[in-house]
Amino acid sequence: MTSSARLFRLARVLCSALALLLAAALVQRAEAQDISAALSQLTTNKYDDTEAALGALALSGSPAAAGIVSALADGKLVFGGLPPRVFIEGPGGALLDPLTMQPAADAPAVKPVRVNNRVRRAIEAANGALSLVSPDAGKRREAALAVGRSRDEAALPALEMALAKESDPKVKSAMNLARASILIAKEGITPAERIAAVELVGAEGNQDALAILRSVPESAAPEVKQAAAVAIEGIERNLAMWGMAQNVWYGLSLGSVLLLAAIGLAITFGVMGVINMAHGEMVMLGAYTTFVVQEVIRTSYPGLFDASLLIAIPLAFLFTGLIGVLIERTVIRFLYGRALETLLATWGISLILQQAIRTIFGPTNREVGAPSWMSGSFEIGHLSITSGRLWIIVFALLVFFALLATLRLTRIGLEMRAVTQNRRMAASMGIRTNWVDAMTFGLGSGIAGIAGVALSQIDNVSPNLGQSYIIDSFLVVVFGGVGNLWGTLVGAMTLGVANKLLEPYAGAVLGKIALLVIVILFIQKRPRGLFALKGRSIET
Amino acid sequence: MLNMFTHARRMAGRALVGAAALALAGGGVASAQETIKVGVLHSLSGTMAISETTLKDTVLFMVQEQNAAGGVLGKKLEAVVVDPASNWPLFAEKARELIAKEKVAVVFGCWTSVSRKSVLPVFKELNSILFYPVQYEGEESERNVFYTGAAPNQQAIPAVDYLMANEDVERWVLAGTDYVYPRTTNKILEAYLKSKGVKEEDIMINYTPFGHSDWQTIVADIKKFGSAGKKTAVVSTINGDANVPFYKELGNQGIKATDIPVVAFSVGEEELAGIDTKPLLGHLAAWNYFQSVDVPENADFIKKWQAYTKNDKRVTNDPMEATVIGFNMWVKAVEKAGTTDADAVIDALIGITVPNLSGGFSAMMPNHHITKPVLIGEIKEDGQFDIVEQTPGLIVAEEWSPYLEGSKDLIADWRKPLNCGNFNVKTGKCGGAGQ
Amino acid sequence: MSMTRQPALLGTSGLIFLAVLFVAAVLVPVLNLYAAPDSAVHVPTYVVSLLGKYLTYALLALSVDLIWGYVGILSLGQGAFFALGGYAMGMYLMRQIGTRGVYGDPVLPDFMVFLNWKELPWFWYGFDMFPFAALMVLLAPGLLALVFGWFAFRSRVTGVYLSIITQAMTFALLLAFFRNDMGFGGNNGLTDFKDILGFNIQADGTRLTLFVLSALALGLGYILCRFLVRSHFGKVLVAVRDAETRVRFTGYRAENYKLVAFVVSAMLAGIAGALYVPQVGIINPSEFSPANSIEIIVWVAVGGRGTLVGAALGAVLVNYAKTYFTSGMLAPYWLFMLGGLFVAVTLFLPKGIVGTYYDWREKRRQHDDIPDEPLATPRPAE
Incomplete structure (x- = not known):
């Protein structure tokens, strides 16, 4: 969805632009004069003047106008010299004359024409006004929507004129809707006309329609008010349902983040029984691996940026896996059978890793960018879905099932299960338990590392990254049931959705508190989590 | 440094003796009298290290610059760095250590309000000086604290x-x-x-x-x-x-x-360095200083800072500027007072004016806050700010907000005869709004 | 293990511990007040507060050792009880400020004035009276432990499950106390205290008194814990730690034993918190943070789990190390050292300092049949 606020602004300019265009069609052009005045206005480098100049450019009809506007948008419009003149900065920094696009005779010192939000909106409006004569139906439709949002009565004649000429059905319906939006609040129209407008707007069924319907004037006939009330009620009911669905989606998205954070822990803690307080730091190392990969790509192979995450995933897995194996070989292996002491040692390791990263990369956040395929959002019905979040859900599930398959279907997975279930028996069957231990811990750490790649997309990449996930991760694993991967999946998703369903009512903080209390109570009911392991080893 | 090290070893040796009480007794009696100690109380680990580490570096940089320029009162400055580790009670403990044990003349430190609140009683009790460099909520004016960040009306x-x-x-x-x-x-x-x-x-x-x-x-x-x-x-x-x-x-x-x-109000150049700023184009921040301020003083400062940190991408930000202003004010006040004695310096500080980095001057007012210009910047793609507005003059801090019920009648003036941080203009009494 | 002779209530190390504590409680005030400030034996006031703080931490560690070392309950939420006790004391100290706050409001603490609160919330009533506050120091953590423990032990939540839900408990409290709407001062917590029972909280005399009181509380706490674990009750506790099911089969209500120990431990932590707050001058929600609770566990492990004396020693040592490492040129590296210390202790001193010492002494005395401290150290397998 294009946001209303921008459209609203755009619409104001467009309305005046439309009216002026109509006038301009009658009066013959005098643009040569106009455009040079506009250009000199650009050299004052004041936002007000720049905005005014853009308006003039939009209406000038000069063939050079579009080029100048887009140069301004790209920061390529510069000015300088005495008296100050405007240039377009061409490739390689050459100064071009904005009207002829020929290299300028002299090359004075130049500064770019500055742009702020207001000017940026004026640029959009100017682009819009200029494109109104363009054959692009999408742009015409956007303009119509903007007029509708503005509900500016002054635009009505222009809109009706454009409507008469329009042939594209999509654009036409947008224009009709815009017209209805204006008519709803207009004085001096018949109740029947107004009711028709109410129905047309009501059929839209979204948030904007609500706002428009609420603008029915007090003086309107009772049957109009009645019709508006019915339409409002219907939309609200409908939106409440979509709102619920939206919350569930947010919940799933949060759940997938929890799943990613917890899934490595489900191995090191859930399967191996190591209370791994350094788990969060493995996630952090994964995120820093992503940072390093992107740094290298930025400096050496900028073309590969969109693939940076795909490159980072295996590297993060290998790197954190290696660190995991190292930790297992030097510390953890001496502590098997003493689960609570692993807490201590891994806590110490987590402090060391945090400080190491702080020493190497500095204490501040590092920048990890989003590849283009993870940016943006789209809508299904009234459900708004952001691509980044969607990819994270998909990724979390992929990791989960890959891990499940590894444990179920591969030889090393079988050995891992054997060793954790009965170490001595496994050893006497010829399994190298030491090696399997190291591999299992490495696997859990590696998975945490690739979780870090994903989390770098939505959170800070700082030495504290891991700390913010460690509590939630343990909670998820315990809630789901230690030693059961499915439990971790269901636990993460349940907690995520429950959190997001509570949030609108209780607020972010109270919702979280309520959830913690619920988990505490739930553990009373099922002391071994959602999916308790059955068997005689229950009382260890 | 050597002095600190031998001292540390002495302390370590003592720790091994059974009764810690005896061991800790009377630490560091004799030390060189030739330096003036400057305390640095910023978290270098924990959650706040992300923001505060830079300010520690800033103070060290300023100390080095000042020593290169001949020190203060003919003595070299010596920075004493401690790490309160983002732990609020530890802030109070470290403040006490700096003042009582290290005998520092002044402390530059704190970021969060809670850390300031935690050390406040210590500074009052031991009568020392704290320079607090971060924008904050106001509603405070203490004799021992000088606020070089913005009050709400300055931002x-x-x-x-x-x-x-x-x-x-x-x-x-x-x-x-x-x-x-x-x-x-x-x-x-x-x-x-x-x-x-x-x-x-x-x-x-x-x-x-x-x-x-x-x-x-x-x-x-x-x-x-x-x-x-x-x-x-x-x-x-x-x-x-x-x-x-x-x-x-x-x-x-x-x-x-x-x-x-x-x-x-809390996002500056340092924070943006960790974000992909392309989608943020045009979002705004309000500060009293931006790295992009285009004046010679600032360009000079940035050059020296980047040389000092050996990193030509190292950014500067508003709390850094506030630290610099505070440091320069302290130096000037000490020179004016002719001593580092806290009472004399506290009195000397009011009215001190030093150049800020945005091309003007900032003055220490009787409410222990400083005058500042306000700058509005839009985020650019390179993580810097495009300054779109600057207040024409300097703004004086309203430490007690006129928009809050509890503080609308309060003013602070640490000059004689008022000498009060919460004077009620209605009742004519020092000590808040109490009946 | 056959015990022909019931060992004395205190044992050698206990006696040494109490003696050191006593000497410190006498010597520190004397040296602070009467030694010349520039003499080598003078104890400056900041050291007094520092030592006082260590002693409250030691008491807190003792409370953890009681349930972890002897009942096998690894609470990752002990900090919550400590903080609750601290808040109860902090609320009393807040009310004592009276009109001396920056706004001069006679009833409302500063943070309420500045958030435009009009009247005192009900849960602040009574905290202007010290006896009530003192009672709440015990009751608030005690009640929380009672309710929490009653649910958890009855439904036989054990092991890591118990640890994680205690962590969830303290995390929930952390979030709750962070909220400004709760009426506990939000992130800033309670601070700027003026006096306690009419004595100026910053006066040297008050500090010394608080230090001596902390030493006294630690001494009494030690004797209480020692008494508990030496009694028949304590034997059952150890049995529960080592084989809960078997204890249950022999007819004991294991959950009741655990509950009593848990509540006593929470109250001890509450007392530690109450003594801690006036000495450091601030109580804030970060005391509830799960990391703090984990740190307490680390102190106990470093000193030696299940030895009581070790817990207190560990608390003092680790905190001294923290104080020491966070100053001077070592500051940037102190987390390396602290982290390294934890790893080293688990690898090389699995029973902690005191536990290792006991083992060593045991070996030396193998042919002397004087079982001095036979009961305490838990089996390593968990």
């Missing part, structure tokens, strides 16, 4: 004025982290906006916990709030770590600065 209110005048904003989202700075700032802003005719239903206030990382619901709410047909802006007092996921979510949900601009 928040000009930012709102800018949005009203230049972006025609009529609807406001006040989003903050749930702690005292956002709470107070939002209370002040709410009262201010209402005094400007903004209706109750056009203000949305939202608080989130520290380090909040899932912004989906809140950003969607903001989007919804902003689609009511009136121009909407977000005034963000969201703190530190929570900002990155917040901005990332704004970008994800397609909210651009041209739709709903966000003006932040």
Whole structure:
């Protein structure tokens, strides 16, 4: 969805632009004069003047106008010299004359024409006004929507004129809707006309329609008010349902983040029984691996940026896996059978890793960018879905099932299960338990590392990254049931959705508190989590 | 350094002796008298290290510069660095250590309000000097503290004025982290906006916990709030770590600065260095200094700073400038007083004027706050700010906000004869609004 | 293990511990007050507060050792009880400020004035009276432990499950106390205290008194714990730790034993918190943070789990190390050292300092049949 606020602004300019265009069609052009005045206005480098100049450019009809506007948008419009003149900065920094696009005779010192939000909106409006004569139906439709949002009565004649000429059905319906939006609040129209407008707007069924319907004037006939009330009620009911669905989606998205954070822990803690307080730091190392990969790509192979995450995933897995194996070989292996002491040692390791990263990369956040395929959002019905979040859900599930398959279907997975279930028996069957231990811990750490790649997309990449996930991760694993991967999946998703369903009512903080209390109570009911392991080893 | 080291060894040796009490007794009696010690009380580990480490470096840089220029009162300065580790009680302990054990002449430190509140009693009891360099909620003026960051009227209110005048904003989202700075700032802003005719239903206030990382619901709410047909802006007092996921979510949900601009009071160059700034183009921040201020003083400072840190990408930011101003003010006051004695320096500091880095001068006022220009900047793609507005003059801090019920009658003036941080102009008494 | 002779209530190390504590409680005030400030034996006031703080931490560690070392309950939420006790004391100290706050409001604490609160919330009533506050120091953590423990032990939540839900408990409290709407001062917490029972909280005399009181509380706490674990009750506790099911089969209500120990431990932590707050001058929600609770566990492990004396020693040592490492040129590296210390202790001193010492002494005395401290150290397998 294009946001209303921008459209609203755009619409104001467009309305005046439309009216002026109509006038301009009658009066013959005098643009040569106009455009040079506009250009000199650009050299004052004041936002007000720049905005005014853009308006003039939009209406000038000069063939050079579009080029100048887009140069301004790209920061390529510069000015300088005495008296100050405007240039377009061409490739390689050459100064071009904005009207002829020929290299300028002299090359004075130049500064770019500055742009702020207001000017940026004026640029959009100017682009819009200029494109109104363009054959692009999408742009015409956007303009119509903007007029509708503005509900500016002054635009009505222009809109009706454009409507008469329009042939594209999509654009036409947008224009009709815009017209209805204006008519709803207009004085001096018949109740029947107004009711028709109410129905047309009501059929839209979204948030904007609500706002428009609420603008029915007090003086309107009772049957109009009645019709508006019915339409409002219907939309609200409908939106409440979509709102619920939206919350569930947010919940799933949060759940997938929890799943990613917890899934490595489900191995090191859930399967191996190591209370791994350094788990969060493995996630952090994964995120820093992503940072390093992107740094290298930025400096050496900028073309590969969109693939940076795909490159980072295996590297993060290998790197954190290696660190995991190292930790297992030097510390953890001496502590098997003493689960609570692993807490201590891994806590110490987590402090060391945090400080190491702080020493190497500095204490501040590092920048990890989003590849283009993870940016943006789209809508299904009234459900708004952001691509980044969607990819994270998909990724979390992929990791989960890959891990499940590894444990179920591969030889090393079988050995891992054997060793954790009965170490001595496994050893006497010829399994190298030491090696399997190291591999299992490495696997859990590696998975945490690739979780870090994903989390770098939505959170800070700082030495504290891991700390913010460690509590939630343990909670998820315990809630789901230690030693059961499915439990971790269901636990993460349940907690995520429950959190997001509570949030609108209780607020972010109270919702979280309520959830913690619920988990505490739930553990009373099922002391071994959602999916308790059955068997005689229950009382260890 | 050597001195510190032998001292440390002595302490370590003693720790091994059974009764720690005896061991700790009388540490560090004799030490060189040739230096003036300057305490640095910034977290170098824990959650606040992200912001505070830079300020530690800044003080060390200033000490080095000052020593190169001949020191103060003919003596070299010596920085004493401690790490309060983002742990608030540890702040108080370390402050006491700096003042009582290390006998520092002045302390530069603290970032969060709670750390300042934690050390406050210590500075009062031991009568020392703290320079506090971060924008904060105001509602405080202490004899032993000099506030070189902005009070709310030196940051928040000009930012709102800018949005009203230049972006025609009529609807406001006040989003903050749930702690005292956002709470107070939002209370002040709410009262201010209402005094400007903004209706109750056009203000949305939202608080989130520290380090909040899932912004989906809140950003969607903001989007919804902003689609009511009136121009909407977000005034963000969201703190530190929570900002990155917040901005990332704004970008994800397609909210651009041209739709709903966000003006932040805690996001500076340092924070932006950790964010992909392309989607943030045009969002705003209000500070008293930006690295992009185009004056020779600033260019000179940046050059020296980057040389000192051996990093030509190292950014500067507002709290750094506040630290620099505070440091220079202290040096000037010590030279004026001719001693580092706390009482003399506290009295000498009022009225001291030093150049700031935005081309003007900042003066220490009798309320222990400084005068500042207010700058509004829009985020550029390179993580710097494009300064779109600068207040024509300097703004004097309102340490007690006139928009808050409890403080509207209070003023602070540490000159004689008033000598009071919370003088009530109604009752004519020092000591708050009490009956 | 056959015990022909019931060992004395205190044992050698206990006696040494109490003696050191006593000497410190006498010597520190004397040296602070009467030694010349520039003499080598003078104890400066900041050291007094520092030592006082260590002693409250030691008491807190003792409370953890009681349930972890002897009942096998690994609470990752002990900090919550400590903080609750601290808040109860902090609320009393807040009310004592009276009109001396910056706004001069006679009833409302500063943070309420500045958030425009009009009247005192109900849960602040009574905290202007010290006896009530003192009672709440015990009751608030005690009640929380009672309710929490009653649910958890009855439904036989054990092991890591119990640890994680205690962590969830303290995390929930952390979030709750962070909220400014709760009425506990939000992130800033309670601070700027003026006096306690009419004595100026910053006066040297008050500091010394608080230090001596902390030493006394630690001494009494030690004797209480020692008494508990030596009694028949304590034997059952150890049995529960080592084989809960078997204890249950022999007819004991294991959950009741655990509950009593848990509540006593929470109250001890509450007392430690109450003594801690006036000495450091601030109580804030970060005391609830799960990391703090984990740190307490680390102190106990370093000193030696299940030895009581070790817990207190560990608390003092680790905190001294923290104080020491966070100053001077070592500051940037202190987390390396602290982290390294934890790893080293688990690898090389699995029973902690005191536990290792006991083992060593045991070996030396193998042919002397004087079982001095036979009961305490838990089996390593968990």
